[in-house]
Amino acid sequence: MSKRIITVSRQFGSGGHTIAKAVAARLGIPFYDNELITEVARKSGLSEEFIRENEEYASHSNSFLYQLAMSTAGSYGYPSVYQKLYEAQTKVVEELAEKGPCLIVGRCADYILRERGDCLHVFIHADNAQRAARILERYGDTGKSIEQRIKEKDSRRRNYYRFHTDREWGICANYGLALDSGILGEELCVELITQAFKAE
Amino acid sequence: MSKRIITVSRQFGSGGHTIAKAVAARLGIPFYDNELITEVARKSGLSEEFIRENEEYASHSNSFLYQLAMSTAGSYGYPSVYQKLYEAQTKVVEELAEKGPCLIVGRCADYILRERGDCLHVFIHADNAQRAARILERYGDTGKSIEQRIKEKDSRRRNYYRFHTDREWGICANYGLALDSGILGEELCVELITQAFKAE
Numbered sequence: 001m002s003k004r005i006i007t008v009s010r011q012f013g014s015g016g017h018t019i020a021k022a023v024a025a026r027l028g029i030p031f032y033d034n035e036l037i038t039e040v041a042r043k044s045g046l047s048e049e050f051i052r053e054n055e056e057y058a059s060h061s062n063s064f065l066y067q068l069a070m071s072t073a074g075s076y077g078y079p080s081v082y083q084k085l086y087e088a089q090t091k092v093v094e095e096l097a098e099k100g101p102c103l104i105v106g107r108c109a110d111y112i113l114r115e116r117g118d119c120l121h122v123f124i125h126a127d128n129a130q131r132a133a134r135i136l137e138r139y140g141d142t143g144k145s146i147e148q149r150i151k152e153k154d155s156r157r158r159n160y161y162r163f164h165t166d167r168e169w170g171i172c173a174n175y176g177l178a179l180d181s182g183i184l185g186e187e188l189c190v191e192l193i194t195q196a197f198k199a200e
Numbered sequence: 201m202s203k204r205i206i207t208v209s210r211q212f213g214s215g216g217h218t219i220a221k222a223v224a225a226r227l228g229i230p231f232y233d234n235e236l237i238t239e240v241a242r243k244s245g246l247s248e249e250f251i252r253e254n255e256e257y258a259s260h261s262n263s264f265l266y267q268l269a270m271s272t273a274g275s276y277g278y279p280s281v282y283q284k285l286y287e288a289q290t291k292v293v294e295e296l297a298e299k300g301p302c303l304i305v306g307r308c309a310d311y312i313l314r315e316r317g318d319c320l321h322v323f324i325h326a327d328n329a330q331r332a333a334r335i336l337e338r339y340g341d342t343g344k345s346i347e348q349r350i351k352e353k354d355s356r357r358r359n360y361y362r363f364h365t366d367r368e369w370g371i372c373a374n375y376g377l378a379l380d381s382g383i384l385g386e387e388l389c390v391e392l393i394t395q396a397f398k399a400e
Contacts, residue, residue, distance in 0.1 A: 120383070123372050172323050172370045177392075178378035183320070188399045192377075192392050199388045 003197050004101045004118040007109040009169070012153035013131030013138075015181045015189075016124035017105060022190045024103040027197060033105035036092055044088035046081070054085060055107070086164060110174060111165040120197050123175040124189065126182035203397050204301045204318040207309040209369070212353035213331030213338075215381045215389075216324035217305060222390045224303040227397060233305035236292055244288035246281070254285060255307070286364060310374060311365040320397050323375040324389065326382035 006023065010016020017033055024031035040055070041048045093112045096102055097119075110121040126134075132146040142149070161169040172178055177196050179189045206223065210216020217233055224231035240255070241248045293312045296302055297319075310321040326334075332346040342349070361369040372378055377396050379389045 123378075125373050127373075170372045172372050172375070172378040173325050173327075173380075175372070175378065176380045176383040178323075178372040178375065180373075180376045183376040184396055184399065188396065192395065195392065196384055196388065199384065 002118065003120045003199075005097050005113060005116065006103040006120050006122060006193065006197055007113060008103065008105045008122045008124060009110055009175070010105070010124040011126065011131060011170075012157070013135040013150065014124045014126040015134060015186050019124055019181060019186050019189045019193070020103055020105050020122075022186070023193045023197070026190060026194050027101075027103075030096075030100075030102040031105075032096060032102060036089070036096075036104070036107065039092045039096075040085070040088045043091060044084050046085060046088070050081075051085060054082065055089060108161060108164050111161075111167065120177065120193075121175045122193055122196075123170060123178040124181050125170065125178070126180055130182035202318065203320045203399075205297050205313060205316065206303040206320050206322060206393065206397055207313060208303065208305045208322045208324060209310055209375070210305070210324040211326065211331060211370075212357070213335040213350065214324045214326040215334060215386050219324055219381060219386050219389045219393070220303055220305050220322075222386070223393045223397070226390060226394050227301075227303075230296075230300075230302040231305075232296060232302060236289070236296075236304070236307065239292045240285070240288045243291060244284050246285060246288070250281075251285060254282065255289060308361060308364050311361075311367065320377065320393070321375045322393055323370060323378040324381050325370065325378070326380055330382035 006020075006029075008016055008020040008023075010020070020033070021031055034052075037048050037051050037055070040046070040051050044051070089107050090112050093104060093107055093109045096104060097109075097113050097116065110119075113119050113121075128147070128150055131150055135146060135149060158169045161167065167174060170178075177193060179192065181189050184192070206220075206229075208216055208220040208223075210220070220233070221231055234252075237248050237251050237255070240246070240251050244251070289307050290312050293304060293307055293309045296304060297309075297313050297316065310319075313319050313321075328347070328350055331350055335346060335349060358369045361367065367374060377393060379392065381389050384392070
């Protein structure tokens, strides 16, 4: 089946955002990363600021309180604010995919759209040395050790993904294509993803 | 660094062997899969038949006896036959990589050559329905259910890899490129691997 949607999951510091943006531009299809936030805000009634702080990278997705908020919500007959956020995000991802060809970064989109036959799910990663260099260049020094920053982000994304999908993050079997941007280089990643998407 | 070696790890029934062979032919570099066995036999003194039955797919790599043979070997001051086989295999992989550009299938070659900067490590997989169809077409019906055959092979390769490398099999981070041959098709897999290998 010909592809209409690309989802891109990426390690922090792998250049996944930049590569994904270039792929969307090359294919002439809409690109959704932070662009999703406005739509999720509209749908959920939550503020963009709250979403920005608590979506995907939620620092407490691994915490007892977050797990509790998610799991006990049903007992009181109303969804917790985190559940509301995830549900709104899911709806936005589904609607965007329904609307037409596009590229969506993160947000468990590979899982949410797993039943569609017209998606190419991509994972982008790199080794820690290359991620560290890119993070320092892009986001600067925050005083915290770079190893710690990488470890925390990996752990948050892994936990968030596991919590909502019951799958492990970064397993080859979940992606049509997985690329090491450090080994291949950004330009080649863009080229390979574009070719994979265009192929029947 | 420009690439000289390709290692291909593959799920049973993913078409990985066929794809790898086509890549090597396209690049004009030697291809080693079962071709390795003669060399391992020469180096280890073990028979080709024994190697064929006990290398990589060793049905007992998961068993208590195999674990025992591997772990207690040292206590008696001589290597077990399985350890001897793995060591000979490792040496052959290292020597082939040293000799010149080539493509090596399986044998934990991605792990054995992990410190070299001139390798492209590839993983090829597909979903179970597509693997089942290919297995039946290629190897025929053996009386055992196809789900069981896939499960057993996956489990053996995973255990063998984990035992010798202390890493998990099929994790994106271990490969420069991972491809779903069912989604992308064999021809495109050959094309993408070839491009990734040729790029500086």
